[in-house]
Amino acid sequence: MRTKIIATIGPASRSHEVLSRLVNAGVGIFRLNFSHGDASMFVELIGLLRELERESGRPLTILQDLSGPKIRIGEIAKGALSVSKGDRLLLGPAPAPADNRPFIPFDHPAVLAEFEIGDRVVLSDGGLQFRVVDKGPNGTFELEANNNGMITSRKGLALPGKSVKLAALTAKDRKDLADGLALGVDAVALSYVQTPDDIRDAKEIIRAAGRNIPVIAKLERQNAVDRLDEILAETDIVMVARGDLGVECPLPELPAMQKRIIRACNRAAKPVIVATQMLLSMVNSPSPTRAETTDVANAVLDGADCVMLSEETAMGSFPVETVNFMKEIAMKAEELHFELQRLREPDVGRGSADFLAYSACLLAEKANADAIVSHSLSGSSARLISSRRPQQPVYAITPDPAAQRWLNFSWGVFPEGGDEGISGHLERAEAFIERCPDIPDGADVVITAGQPKPGDTPRGTNLVKIYRK
CATH class of the missing domain: 3.20.20.60 (Phosphoenolpyruvate-binding domains)
Incomplete structure (x- = not known):
C-alpha cells in the first residue's frame, strides 16, 4: 500500500x-x-x-x-440549554440583571469585536446555527435560532466567512x-x-x-x-x-x-x-x-x-x-x-532536483524497473520522487532516524536506515538492494544518490542509474 x-x-x-x-x-x-x-x-x-x-x-x-x-462558549447554566427554531437568545460576557432571555456565556473580546448584525453564528461543529439580529446590553448580542437543538457547555463557536485575527x-x-x-x-x-x-x-x-x-x-x-x-x-x-x-x-x-x-x-x-x-x-x-x-x-x-x-x-x-x-x-x-494516471512532469520553473526526481521515475517506468531506491540524507529527494506518484515502491535510504520518521508522511515511500559502515552513498544503496528480500534477484532498480567527488561533502542528489540485482 x-x-x-x-x-x-x-x-x-x-x-x-x-x-x-x-x-x-x-x-x-x-x-x-x-x-x-x-x-x-x-x-x-x-x-x-x-x-x-x-x-x-x-x-x-x-x-x-x-x-x-479553539473558540468556545462558557459554562451553560444547569449544564444544557434547549433551543427551538426562532428562539431569541443573548450571547456575550454577562447578561443584564433583569433580562430573562436564555443566555450563552462567551467572553472573547477579539471575536465579539467582529460581530455584525446579519452574521451567521455556528455552534457544535455546525449542529446549531444562529443569526445575529441585534446588539444587547453589556456587550452582548441577540441571536435568533435557525434550527432546533441542545446547547451544552464549552462547545465550539464559529463565524463562517469572518476573519478573526487569532x-x-x-x-x-x-x-x-x-x-x-x-x-x-x-x-x-x-x-x-x-x-x-x-x-x-x-x-x-x-x-x-x-x-x-x-x-x-x-x-x-x-x-x-x-x-x-x-x-x-x-x-x-x-x-x-x-x-x-x-x-x-x-x-x-x-x-x-x-x-x-x-x-x-x-x-x-x-x-x-x-x-x-x-x-x-x-x-x-x-x-x-x-x-x-x-x-x-x-x-x-x-x-x-x-x-x-x-x-x-x-x-x-x-x-x-x-x-x-x-x-x-x-x-x-x-x-x-x-490505470488512469500518467507520470506528470514538474511545472516550468521548478529546480534541477525536481527534474532529477522526474527523470528517475521516467527511467523506472520505461525500463519496467521493480523499485526506486533513493539515498538522501534529509529525505527531500524521496519526497520529490513521491510527488510524481511512480508505480514502483520508493525505498528511501537515510541514516537519520528523524528523517526516516518524516518520510512516513510521503506516499509510496518506505524509509530505511542503510548500512552506515559503508561510506559511499551509491554503494550503500546498492548494498541495500542486495539484501532487500522484497526486491527479487535479476530485478532492475533505479537508484538516485548524491555521490560527491572524493574529499567533497555531499551536496544533494546528482546521480541516477539502473542497477541489476
Whole structure:
C-alpha cells in the first residue's frame, strides 16, 4: 500500500496489544491529540510506541496535534440549554440583571469585536446555527435560532466567512510544543492556521529546542485556504481538516476545495493529509457505509499522501478493523490510480532536483524497473520522487532516524536506515538492494544518490542509474 494511514490514539487503542495490531495492520503514524490534555498524559504512551518501534524494526512517527485557539462558549447554566427554531437568545460576557432571555456565556473580546448584525453564528461543529439580529446590553448580542437543538457547555463557536485575527499558537500550545519536543515527538500539527507567520512561529520554537521536525498546517479556516500558496511556501505538510473547514465554508463547496488543496500540495511536492469522518460509522459498526468507502477512495485518487482516522481508532469499538478496511479501500483505489494516471512532469520553473526526481521515475517506468531506491540524507529527494506518484515502491535510504520518521508522511515511500559502515552513498544503496528480500534477484532498480567527488561533502542528489540485482 502506498497511501499512509494515521491513527489517533485514545482509550480504545492505548494498550500494547491494540497498538501492536495497528502497527501490523499498516499504521506508521500515531496522532496524539493535545486538545484533551498536556504532555504528562502521553509520557507512558510515547514510551510504548518507541518500544513497538524497536519490536517492529520500522520507524514509527509520533504526531503531536496542538489544540490551537479553539473558540468556545462558557459554562451553560444547569449544564444544557434547549433551543427551538426562532428562539431569541443573548450571547456575550454577562447578561443584564433583569433580562430573562436564555443566555450563552462567551467572553472573547477579539471575536465579539467582529460581530455584525446579519452574521451567521455556528455552534457544535455546525449542529446549531444562529443569526445575529441585534446588539444587547453589556456587550452582548441577540441571536435568533435557525434550527432546533441542545446547547451544552464549552462547545465550539464559529463565524463562517469572518476573519478573526487569532494566533494559531496559544500559551498552552507553546508549552505543549516545548514539552512534546522534550518527549521526542516527530511532527507537530498546528490547528487553525491563518497565516504563514503561524508556521514560522512554530519552527522558531522547534529550532530553539535543537530539533528539526516537520510542521503540519491544518487548514480549518477559509482565510487559510485563501492564502494557500503562501502557507505552502512555509509549511512542510498540509492537513485538510474537513470538520472545522466544513463549518467555515458552505458544505457543497467542500469537495472541490479538498481537490484543489490536494492538487496544490502535489504540485508543491508537499505531503497532504485528508482528515475527519472518513470511516466515522465504524466507531460503532464493524463495517463502513458505502459513502465512506467512496470518500476514502476519492481522497486517494485525488492525490492524498495520508488518510487519517480520529474517533474511529481513539474511542471506537473496532479500531483495528477500521484500519484494515481503510487499507483495503486505499489499495483498490491505488490500482485504479495506476490505470488512469500518467507520470506528470514538474511545472516550468521548478529546480534541477525536481527534474532529477522526474527523470528517475521516467527511467523506472520505461525500463519496467521493480523499485526506486533513493539515498538522501534529509529525505527531500524521496519526497520529490513521491510527488510524481511512480508505480514502483520508493525505498528511501537515510541514516537519520528523524528523517526516516518524516518520510512516513510521503506516499509510496518506505524509509530505511542503510548500512552506515559503508561510506559511499551509491554503494550503500546498492548494498541495500542486495539484501532487500522484497526486491527479487535479476530485478532492475533505479537508484538516485548524491555521490560527491572524493574529499567533497555531499551536496544533494546528482546521480541516477539502473542497477541489476
